[in-house]
Amino acid sequence: MDKKKSQKIVAITVTFNTSQYVIRAIDAxxxxxxxxDNIVIVDNCSNAxxxxxxxxxxxxxxxxxxxxxxxxxGGAGGFSRGMEYAQNSLHxxxxxxxxxxxxxxxxxxxxxxxxxxxxxxxxxxxxxxxxMDKGQYQLYHYKRESRFLVRDIPAVGALEEIPSxxxxxxxxxxxxxxxxxxxxxxxxxxxxxxxxGDDLEYIYRISRGFKVYLIRSAVIHxxxxxxxxxxxxxxxxxxxxxxxxxxxxFITKYAQSGMERQIGKMIFGLMLLKRMLFALLQKEYxxxxxxxxxxxxKAWQDGNHNKRGRTIDPVEYCAGIKGTxxxxxx
Numbered sequence: 665m666d667k668k669k670s671q672k673i674v675a676i677t678v679t680f681n682t683s684q685y686v687i688r689a690i691d692a693x694x695x696x697x698x699x700x701d702n703i704v705i706v707d708n709c710s711n712a713x714x715x716x717x718x719x720x721x722x723x724x725x726x727x728x729x730x731x732x733x734x735x736x737x738g739g740a741g742g743f744s745r746g747m748e749y750a751q752n753s754l755h756x757x758x759x760x761x762x763x764x765x766x767x768x769x770x771x772x773x774x775x776x777x778x779x780x781x782x783x784x785x786x787x788x789x790x791x792x793x794x795x796m797d798k799g800q801y802q803l804y805h806y807k808r809e810s811r812f813l814v815r816d817i818p819a820v821g822a823l824e825e826i827p828s829x830x831x832x833x834x835x836x837x838x839x840x841x842x843x844x845x846x847x848x849x850x851x852x853x854x855x856x857x858x859x860x861g862d863d864l865e866y867i868y869r870i871s872r873g874f875k876v877y878l879i880r881s882a883v884i885h886x887x888x889x890x891x892x893x894x895x896x897x898x899x900x901x902x903x904x905x906x907x908x909x910x911x912x913x914f915i916t917k918y919a920q921s922g923m924e925r926q927i928g929k930m931i932f933g934l935m936l937l938k939r940m941l942f943a944l945l946q947k948e949y950x951x952x953x954x955x956x957x958x959x960x961x962k963a964w965q966d967g968n969h970n971k972r973g974r975t976i977d978p979v980e981y982c983a984g985i986k987g988t989x990x991x992x993x994x
Contacts, residue, residue, distance in 0.1 A: 811924070813918055
């Protein structure tokens with residue numbers, strides 16, 4: 665029997681009021697030339713309409729497990745819960761993590777498995793991500809880390825320069841196939857990160873003990889981030905908070921020495937200070953200066969004091985901004 669065909673594969677995705685995306689993603693997973701054994705959908709406490717739509721959809725398939733949570737635990741919490749269920753109840757050889765706005769090509773899983781080859785220490789196989797809206801490959805997902813871990817460095821250049829497979833240190837949760845051996849050795853996604861940076865931390869964690877490959881022949885489609893130039897709304901600043909807070913956790917956990925940890929945190933602190941000064945001085949922040957500075961300061965404090973979980977509720981935060989007539993600023 666072909667060992668690869670006998671291996672059990674479980675796909676895991678997380679949704680929060682995005683039934684239109686998760687349904688498309690699940691349909692694409694079900695159409696794979698290499699079939700998955702099970703699909704786990706974690707619903708992060710969607711509203712009643714969205715939840716009903718997903719529940720009605722799940723009835724089409726016998727291999728789908730829907731886990732409905734009573735609170736929004738963020739993408740990190742959702743993936744953590746889905747992996748926990750899969751590990752304890754389904755015992756897969758591979759965990760296929762899938763952001764709900766991703767859509768793998770029909771042979772994506774088959775090509776990922778081919779990329780493993782006969783190597784014994786492969787921990788993660790990552791597909792080539794192509795934007796749905798712009799039609800361009802999203803090469804920014806594939807990363808290496810700077811010496812002091814304060815920023816991501818592109819792991820690949822132009823598409824034409826990418827070999828059949830290439831080692832990377834981290835990526836997003838747009839379709840990485842995680843080996844069960846890596847999960848057993850290193851654990852599941854850190855749900856305490858809530859959102860943003862959980863994918864960076866988890867794939868990087870795997871790359872410390874196993875090989876992580878980008879597989880060029882495996883292609884997955886993913887929504888593009890469409891922005892109006894460099895304009896950012898104060899409504900999105902809560903995302904910055906989690907990115908900065910969780911980066912501090914990352915530096916603390918993975919710095920190679922106490923000295924490098926201190927240097928990394930100092931560099932990152934200066935980067936946050938620069939952002940605070942920018943908010944203080946730039947006219948575009950008028951009316952929102954204090955809000956921006958408090959948010960950045962909270963990220964610094966919470967990151968340094970290891971304050972985890974949903975420390976800022978996105979819904980409550982956005983309601984507060986809208987109450988002040990929130991506008992877009994540069």
